[in-house]
Amino acid sequence: MGFEDLEKIIRALFKNADIPQKSLQKERIRFQALETFSEQKKATPFWKKLFAPRVSTTAFAAVAFLVLFNIAPGNFLSAGEIHPKFGPVEVLRGNDIILVDKAFSLKKGDVIRVGNNSEAEIIFPNKSTSIVKSSTQLKIVKKDSLFLEKGTIESVSEEKGNISTQRGLISSPSQSIYRVLVSESGETHVINLSQENPLTIFDWKDGEMKLLAGEELRLRTDTALVDNDIPDDLKLSLTQVQAIQAKLIITRTKILTGTEKILAGNKREAEKDLASAKKSFQSIVQVLEASRNLQIVKRKYIDNIPLTEVVQRVAEKTNDLALLQEARSVEVLWKLVERNKTNLSFGFEKTGVQAFDRFVLLDYLFSLGTEKEPYFGEILKQKYAISFLQRIQNNELRIDQITLLNKEIEQLPTNELTQDFLQRVANLFPPDLSTMLEEKIESLF
Secondary structure, eight states, rough: OOHHHHHHHHHHHHHHHEEEEEEOOOOSSSHHHTTTTTTOOOOSSSSSSSSOOOOOOOOOHHHHHOOOOOOOOTTTTTEEEEEESSEEEEEEEETEEEEOOOOEEEETTOEEEEEETTTTEOOOOOOOEEOOTTEEEEEEETTTTEEEEEEEEEEESSSSSEEOOSSSEEEEOOEEEEEEETTTTTTTTEEESSOOOOOOEEEEEEOOOOOOTTTTEEOOOHHHHTTSSOOHHHHHHSSHHHHHHHHHHHHHHHHHHHHHHHTTOOHHHHHHHHHHHHHHTTHHHHHHSTTTTTSSOOOOTTTTTTTTHHHHHHHHHOOOHHHHHHHHHHHHHHHHHHHTSSSSOOOOOOSSSSHHHHHHHHHHHHHHHOOHHHHHHHHHHHHHHHHHHHHTSSSSSHHHHHHHHHHHHHHHSSHHHHHHHHHHHHHSSSSHHHHHHHHHHHHOO
């Protein structure tokens, strides 16, 4: 049997497999145990309403990551058109590289690369436009949000929109004109070209500010030189970083468990979970003030420490933007639940795929947010795509991975959130499984 024959068999198995799942191997990834430490025992589903497909309002897909205006009614795959003006322009879609020489319809998830001495124009469904300059790379993921990896983009926004970079988030109101430049190192330069409308700039590390008409702002990257500004004995050790990451996982798990209890009508138990989640988050301060090997921990009274101060204290000891973004995201999640816990109303039938169910719950909670808050939801939603991936990869044999993947997909509804979730997983898979899952997504949607 040749390789091509084997490949056909595996592809057919991927599409139609119905083989019983074998025992899972020991978990190879340390944090997966923490992801499920507070997983509830199976009980009678408390949501009785049918899951209703809906258009997500949280614009952005992280990490990796991210996007522009996707507003076409009736076709959620449409994200506007790209018109090459001159020079080479490429669209990366899955494993395909498409050289664009005329008007080309975009989909969320497309990566756009504009070559040297080239330029292109993107026209979105709401008639907003962006000029993509030479040597630029960006990714479209969802409605009114994009991730600019490097290069320059000039936008004229008819409606609200967001541009994220590895250094911050630029939130624009309707009728805005602005330019965003990102250097190879990630430094972000924002110029507000509007005559009246201010932009809201959120620096992942230092907070937010308004950029008035005609003003400019630079968000500096954390280079090695900046790292040296923190003395070695004050920087977080690997042990401390791992402890903080564990506490962040525990905190968000408790928050989501509490939210599920609120929706089930068990408000008393929910309050206990939310209070415990807050203490877990505040206890990060104890890690920061402990010895670097955590052998000496100061039992500090933490109840009155504001959650925003926790993130600030972490920022004083590290320039790790991924860690800071995750900490800020968990803080925003807790505040969203606290702010809305008396009027939460969300009905859906649990699928039994925990990572997806938590993904859907996060999507709902962050849809209640305003301005920059939905962005942080994308960071946490990505965590559950990774958790799903880890569950699949706990099987050492590829055929067992494919079998489990098929079994899990069969339990998911056919809607936009499922497509978003599976696409994130496909982007994380190794090339062979990624190609197969892409084909599965195309057949389902």
